[in-house]
Amino acid sequence: MFSQYDFVSTLTPSAQKAAFHVKDDKGFDLCLKIVSPDYDVDRLGREIEALQQINHPNVVKLYEYTFSSTPSSVRHYLVEEFIEGNDLEDELQTAPWELARIYTTFAELADGLTALEEIDVVHRDLKPQNVRIRIDGHPVIIDFGLARHLNLSDLTRTDEGAGLGTPLYFAPEQFLGTKRDIDRRTDLFAFGIMLFQAALGRHPFFEPGITYPELRSRVCENGDSLESDDFNALPKKLQLILRRLLARERLSRLGSAAQTSALLRKAGKNA
């Protein structure tokens, strides 16, 4: 399978997939991912089909999706655009960023999320590892849509004190296990955490040594998590945007990625 591709290198894998940098027969750089969800193939297929319609500079292009089925396993294969650059996770090592960079990068990232919203796809696993920053600085959402097919119980399954991986970007409704409540604003909460990290160089809720229940409590119960000297030193408009993105109740969050993008541009313009 995939004999048409030349292997270049192994990319950083995630919990659900292995990723490889490959070249096609014309020398075009691609990213090959192997995914193994164990259920709901039809739904995954339908959604992948929808995602293939997206042609947006801030969303990775999905060129091909296929799956193989054997008596013992089902495997899903994705062939995507290869994004040369760094993960946002790496870029955040240099945070706090300059304000202009924050507004520009995150407004574009919100544009990418808007493209997902327009086809009614909730990413559900937005995190710095799932955002690539191109060499020219433009952000691209990768690995979109797949977490949608995971059971919430899978997402929340973690041992106390163990790696907090994905839960670092959980919204309260993900911690609370209310699957019905997960919507586009769930992604905006994760977006808010990343924006906060870019603005202040730290996570709004997590700090080394805290346990899973403590993190959950900070996200779901503590309303004053944002109050701090460095946060209060941010421009008022950026504070406002962050407060709205990180509101515990979905109703109090910003309503859409498009609204978020527009507000970031306004804030950036007047900064």
Added chain:
Amino acid sequence: MRRGVWHQFGDRSQRLALEQLENGNGVGVIISPRDLSLERAREYAPQYARYDAEVLLDPQFFLPEASVGLLPSWPMKDYRASVSAQNALSDQEIGHLASVLESVNRDLNTSAVISPAVLYQAGRSDIQDLNARLFRAAKLAADTIGVPVLGSAVLARSATSSLNTLETSLSAATSLPADGWYFAFEFNPARIPHDQDEVYRFCYGALKLACSGKPVLHGYAGPVGLLSLATGATGIGIGHSQNLWGFSPERWQPSSGTGGGGNAPPRYFSPELWGTIVYPDEFARIESDVLSRVVFQTQYSGQVSTNDPFLSWSRWNANKHLVASIGRTLTDLGEERSIRALISTCRSRLQASVALHSQIYSAGIELADDTARYQAAWDVALARVETENGNDLDLIELMST
């Protein structure tokens, strides 16, 4: 959605809507299938459009099995069934509902499709699920026509009874990817709501919807439209009769056969009082200097302004005057784009109304209908919005800059 007053009438008042539009009052019409047949609606829709008014169709699925009035004459009738029956609709049937919605909205040349939705009730996740499915049909219809889709956030009393249930219900309603909101709120029974906490909850809900950055149409607003305008609503649905002053599910239940105003004398709506005066009885008793501050002229109030108790004034003209005066006042107020300034103006208006009512009361006149009962409570609720919802107001200000 155009900003301003939307006419929300029944069957026998379509000409009233046309007359108001002709006089420059109102930017749109919300058609009620309970009160108007599809055939008649088809006749009227182009006439509204002649006055540059937008047209919307309120599908009125609030009570899922309702079949009152003319509802059974509309093609959506096949989908008016229990929540469980509607939840059991197949994808194919939802697709068919989408076709029906597309057809009727095309017929009426609506500027958006309002999603059918059952009244949101506290703790009813089955209703959330159903409304999400019904929304899918509406979105499909709207996308096919090429117009926006408005998500319905019509809340029953169980959902509006506390801030917690209100937040939960509105969070569910706003989880749908709508282009705007059709908002209605069931208050406790009262001619006009006057409980401070309840009125604050209403303001809170309207404000949160406005914070989504999408237009909000407050249906069945009536005089409460002053509050929704102050808290960020784009459109205000007003009607002349009291049963359109606030959303009440009873309108979609079989009638007991009672009701109606009988031969009650007309009520004169005064924007200065933001309330009504019984004509001619109370009118004649108010001192002339106070009366001169209370009277607001419209083309329907000529006889009243002469303050001659021997001149009759028809209830129909009183109705028209009410719609014209609320419409003109809200339109003028809506010119203000800063939400903080708008709240401040509305509060000043309410405070002035309280002072006027005090003067009337101190002269020994107790106005009927509890009409002096709510203005102070509304002022307190808006004051609470100013102090407790500064973050929401900041957001709306930032969006409008």
